[in-house]
Amino acid sequence: MASIQDLGATCLDRFVVSEAPPSVYYIPEFITKQEEQFLINQVYAVPKPKWTQLSHRRLQNWGGIPHPKGMVLEKLPQWLDTYSHKIASLGALNEKIPNHVLVNEYTSGQGIMPHEDGPLFYPVISTISLGGHTLLDFYHHPTTQCDENSVDEAAKVATPEDRLFGSLLLEPRSLLISKDEMYTKYLHGIADRTHDTLTGKVLNVDACPQRAIGDVLERKLRISLTIRHVPKVLKIKLNLGRR
């Protein structure tokens, strides 16, 4: 059977997560085990200074540093550029080709605080997961606005647990594409847990054939490739060492 990497835009709709707000696409086994191992090898082949150590995870930034005045574009390495083009060919980014990739590494027990990806990115996030699974949690905004008409009812409650409205199980080798309201209206994060229990709040259990509600999954080391497009770039050529 042809894989989605070959079929492109014609079949993305088959992967829509209909239980989630618009729009989320979850594609299990987007890459093969060989491609997964190749990407992991590339991630660990980079020089140590390429890693930024945060208090709860490590990351690599590729493509440039997004900035309100524009990003000084750095060419993506071939191993990431290939996947940027494959994702563009699925048709979720209106002809845009992702030019920025964050590599996040999480050991078991590490996560990322609920956040928005913000206005510097074109509002479509593509995520390839490598190594281990995670649960990506989605939260209503903790807004303090008083305008009754513009505030989500569920957002007025106090605790983060109450604001959690659903999660997505991201298994190794999968691709997740989130856009529209899922990008603009909600926060996303990963709890710092060592085990995840699949509950009715996991919106894509049906798309994970080996999984069922009630399963307890042990977190392993996970690497994510967050592949996005930064629309505002500065056309400065870096001519390092050349005269």
Ligand SMILES: O=C(O)CCC(=O)C(=O)O
């Ligand atoms: O690891 C992930 O899947 C989420 C990463 C993320 O939200 C980010 O880098 O902004």
Ligand SMILES: [Fe+2]
């Ligand atoms: Fe994010």
